[in-house]
Amino acid sequence: MSALAIAPTFLSDFTHLTPDVQLDTLAVMRAYQAGDRPVLESVADAADPRVRVLDITPDWSGVVVPAPDAGEYDQPLDDHAGDQPDGTHYRLVTVRPRDEALRFARGLRPDTPTGAVPGGVDPTPTGPPELAGALQAPFDQWQLTLHPDQHRITETRYNGSAQVTGGPGTGKTVIALHRAAHLARRDAAVHPEDTRESVLLTTYNRTLAQSLAERLDQLLPEPGVRARVRVATIDSLARSVVQTHTSMAPRLVGRDELARRWRAVALADGLPFSGRFLADEWEQVILAKGLELLPQYIRCERSGRVQHLAPEHRRQVWETVRRYVGAMRVEGLWSYPQLAAEAARVLDRGEPLFRHAVVDEAQDLHPAQWRMLRAAVPEGPDDLFVVGDPHQRVSDNRVSLASLGINVRGRSHRLRVSYRVTQEILDWSMPVLDRRAALGMDDNADTLAGYRSLLRGPAPVVRGCDNRAEELAALGDRVRMWLESGVNPAEIAVAGRNQWVVRGIAKELEARGVPTAQLEGGGSADAVRVGTMHRLKGQEFRCVALVGVSDHLLPPKAAVEAADGDQVALEHAFQQERTLLFVACTRARDALYVSHVGRPSRLITGTW
Template structure:
């Protein structure tokens, strides 16, 4: 009986096809439903470098590319392309088995042969070679083969190596990059073993066995069990994360057990959320009750939908509760008190602070006092005046004298009295109360807690989660990226009873964003280091993408009207190119800008919906604030209003005179917010501003 395999490259290309073309592709492979490929007209190509590559006719202008190993009666769908591009691809690629790792490799053999004379000429003029210090045995032990080794010996600079990335087999390229970055051969070997599902190479490798190599490469190729699974994959071609787990992700998500809390960090698009979703599935399959939580409502709703897509077994799905942290704390307090707590709005909180300052004569602003209350008193769960006066005020930049501390406490106390008199609470207050309620319960509510976007949670919210699950194996699975911190919450997990020592892991490969978008967006973050969740500095060393595309487009317009006209032009261009409306996301800094965008696109006949919309909004372009973009992704993203008057937002900045450290934190948070919005893009990023550009934008030339 034939077996069908699907390459990740196939679904990526399939997702970008117009619906009418997808239908032709579906018809071409429909015979798999009858467990036969008779009639597919697999064609060998004269002059193809790999005898295992075939093509099939999709329609008049496109062909599918299939890998057909000699044994196993396996057919692997590799790609769907325009006729000429398909023929060129099929003739130039060679598929092989890495002689050390046993995984499937692909190389552009024609391009490598064409570039070799130029490299040879350059090598004749240089005495130093890039890999001269390594013997052939060192390189062969890292998986380099007889075809690649002669080319490697010609390289004289890292730039030449980078230029070969799209031509070389990925495992061999990564081994070379590791050596070029200064790793020893032993360290490089450890690095490329990350490509293996269990990080252990096979004892023996049969370099002629393509089928076994495909089975060892689940991040790139999956076998389809039958027509139902095939139909499900084709119905959701963008959801590659459901099927193609990178080995580094798979090892974390499917590990039988961890001896305690686990922390997973990584840059945007490295698959942290994917890993968390699959970990939730794994723990639920073992029978445990799982709480999956995050900061924003939009992301929690997205996680809920993704789990519905990932899990077919209703019994397993029912063991996973997905709820954002504010709703969890609110529901906990409500169920205990028997009534709905009133939440104070931002304007009401500001007004109460102003009254408290006037009545107590406090020498500080409302913003300073509110931060002092949230980041010192609530963060440390301080009970009363004496505890506050003894506190160390960790994380606060401005030093205050004992006398100023007394006056600060007086103002905060008065604010709390006014807030209590109004019958209202803040969300952070509710979180503190919920933590106390859960800590008093005799039995924790959950067996496992999974936290996404962990960098945005307040210490009070962490106390909720610590109380919701008993300390022990697999108690907490924490994923986040300090470089995407868009709320001013800084914590030490250890101080909250959450120990991840020896169980911290970092993902470095971005699977969402192209290298062009990634390299541009990283510059938005500036050069200041950021603090992680475990009292250590975090950086983006090794953060990379093997995807390539167009560079981001940055446009400066004379005024807001012209910026809106340019936005409509860009969105129309994406739609005309076949991008589905819901695969386009538009972000701006302030809620006030959303109405202008929606009206402008509506006047152009383009329907829009909020970022949280589902179902009937499939034919709508998604629009929302930068904050609401958190955790989402789109094929194409437009970020508008990135001008000096809006980014950074002046209202979000503490005065540098009042607190230099808080001011620096605020600036970095605004940088992170722009970085988050821009890195939601998979294929295309468009950034615009009216008047003067934001100081955060890198120099650009269009």
């Protein structure tokens, strides 16, 4: 009796198959065990001439490769597991639709690792033939690589606003870049005499804006065309609009400082609400809906706010908000959404700034920021191109584009195939997110059903340590292993949840002679990038290490304490931490390493 071996990554693939294909696959394996050997078909133009495919159904095929002699990573088998008349032992790697299986088989290279990656082994993933060249190209070129099937999205003429959504690694940011470049080239051809900035490329944070600007320089080497695109964060755009039209230099306060100030106000007014609740009520209800009168606030639907507010309590909240916002104005203090609301009012009274806008990481924008964008770009063909993923939302912002005058109906694209993150990393990261659906910006439920990757690579490594010194030493060994395998230092990112962890990371690597640079600062190509998990958002690396994913550090106590005992705020805080960790994990294309001291974070164990 013999059986067909299975590669360690196959079980992950198997869980993504439909029940009928699973049954057919098991039937083929049982037949093999009974001695009814299927025909193993060779694959023309395969990188590895030993790779074979076998029929599972008329439309589905399995890909098999020779098993290593030691069989270290194979599932338990007898002495003749997967053997063929020529003496070769085979193992099943994946089951896919026939054409996709053939493409995958052609792209498999000899000795491609399917389990853990030993030191010095190149972690570059395998993928279909159309990506084979790009995967072997320098990583800065890879960061500009658009999947061949996505060119149509970037070059289409739309009758109005358009939206692109998709999970990690589906190429959303690259699509945004190519769309901005396409609009700039077209604008230069249509309006050669008008050389002003006509295209806005905007996003949520400075680090990503800087990365977008650098990559756009590569896509648009012609200075005259590049000058037509303004790359800016949404907050810097709001600041520049307000400063230009009012000669006022606003002082901005973040959410934590805002919550602290509102807490003092609540205590002074004797309100039974936390500072976080009041800050969120102001930003997520009053500013989000653009409410200017008490009757509007009393009548409004507080969508997404779980805690009920009776009319008499709304009066109390309104009066407190009105008085304190007035006090903020006197001090010259502004919250970020408040500044965007002011910028929208300024733009409504003047001329639009741009002909087109491309918005990346759109899921994190506040409704007031969307009103500003709507006022900055006149409604018409190709006005707004919106790119985001509601599952990667790290803010409390909930947006209905239609309610803000942005209609994407009939012009939305949902990307379900990832080609920038391996299936192994996705399989490990998805349970961290711990939710099945998220509300999309088009008011529809957005799910990750059917979401899969074209890339295969090593499984993520989780390392538990007894103390911090051991954790940092293990990190140093892991980074050294990646460097020895040929990964460029700038293609490696190491992150922690807070600055205390980050400082320890930088000290350990520098002590080992490994130069480091801040995630948000760019810097030398010969330096490993180091920073907080927040700074990873929107970026892409070959290898990512996350340090300090321990239960006493994640979720951080500060996030729990900031909720002030407010159960709704606490639930939001936990979900934000889940999303942040999920986003950080999926910044890696090739390899993911996670470490902790003592008990691992409940975010990765699911134990509460």
